[in-house]
Amino acid sequence: MTSTDTTRQNMSHSPHPKIHQPRIVQVAGIILLVVTLLAGVTVFVVMQRHAEALLSKSLQLSQQSRVQLTETEIRADFDRTVLISTRPLLIDQLQLVNARADDTAARSKLNMVARSFLQAGLTAVALYGKDGQELTRAGVFAQQPEMVVPLNLPGHVQLLWDGQLLLRAVIEIKKEGRVIGKVMTESSLPVTMGTLKDVRRLGESAEQQLCRPLGLEMQCFPTTLTPRVFTAPQRSPDSDPLPMTRAFEGETGFVITQDYRDIEVAAAYAPLGDLGLGMSLEIDTAELYAPVRQQLRFLIPLLAGVLIIALLLLRWRLTPLVLRLVRAEAQAAQRTDELRASLRDSEMMNRSVTEGMVEGVITSTTEDIVVEANAAALQLFGYEKSDLIGRDASELVPERHRRQYKDTSAALAAQPEAFRIPGREVRSLRKDGSEFLTSTSFSAIHVGGRRL
Secondary structure (H helix, E strand, O other): OEEEEOOOOOOOOOOOOOOOHHHHHHHHHHHHHHHHHHHHHHHHHHHHHHHHHHHHHHHHHHHHHHHHHHHHHHHHHHHHHHHHOOOHHHHHHHHHHHHOOOOHHHHHHHHHHHHHHHOOOOOEEEEEOOOOOEEEEEEOOOOOOOEEEEOOOOOEEEEEEOOOEEEEEEEEEEEOOEEEEEEEEEEEOHHHHHHHHHHHHHOOOOEEEEEEEEOOEEEEOOOOOOOOOEEEEOEOOOOOEOHHHHHHOOOOEEEEEEOOOOOEEEEEEEEOOOOOOEEEEEEEHHHHOHHHHHHHHHHHHHHHHHHHHHHHHHHHHHHHHHHHHHHHHHHHHHHHHHHHHHHHHHHHHHHHHHHHOOOOEEEEOOOOEEEEEOHHHHHHHOOOHHHHOOOEHHHHOOHHHHHHHHHHHHHHHOOOOOEEEEEEEEEEEOOOOOEEEEEEEEEEOEEOOEEO
């Protein structure tokens, strides 16, 4: 009996997968297209966010500068009125007129003093005696201003609109702690007017608002978009606070929201110091971010050009690689078919040889499972082929010799190359349980990298 401790090679044939050149090029092109689009969109989003941050910062810096200029100009004009009320010459002449109301010379000199103040940048000056009676005036005061807003400053200070912004201040004149009269001044605010007008340099929809709270509403001076004094609610139609409302509450910041016109705007807002007013600088978001979105006109053709060049390079460089890959795959498939045919022929030859032998030949796996037996072996052991295939080969020896058989089989399976154990007498066991003596050899062979 000859036993081979092996694993049989499966000789079934399956079709080889084919690599299609056009499909590979198309898939590579689609991948390249997706990657290019993703890269382009990513770059645009990053650039857009960076540009929006710069625009927002620029708007806030411009707003801060305008608030400082306006507050500084108002306080400077107020301080000028306070300074006038402390002029020694004015105080002396006012005392003389208070003491001698019919002194024409004193009144004339007081009038000259009042006119001299106009050279300091005031548009109108009025002086009053201790009884509140007007003594003299110079310049022209606003008669019927459209808007009058009191400011949180000492005395009686108002911001007026009479075709332009005016500051009116009434300050008591004192000497040695006693009130001897009052001075009322009006002055224009050219710097603040300039900030209201030059806002158009930021955009057609840009406007600077200067407002005061008025209950649930706000009253605002004219702007470049609304050339008349106007009143508007402090909240949007969605009940969100407007930027100016935040300024009234003492907040400073930047927000994108709906304005009093129910249009989405980018707005920088801040209170005008502690004067009781708020100021906001607003521009429609559609206009503010238009330059960023216009970059798409350049980005899309650029991406298209890059993509076309990349596809041409891909076709130029990838096509030869695909052709070589197809040829290599075809050659590998051919070699595999040849090897399988060789194994199949070898197996058929082995079967023919073993079937014609008078010695019994049994083939088993490394786990001792019977996978093949020739006619002589079937007759010798008394089995039908269907009964013997799949059995443990150790069942063909008496139970007392099975341990030895297993050890021999394991030693054979451990051999790295073809190996043979010469024939020796072994007790064997037929199907009917009878024992008989056989001369048995064991061998292990390799075909296609596996034992056969």
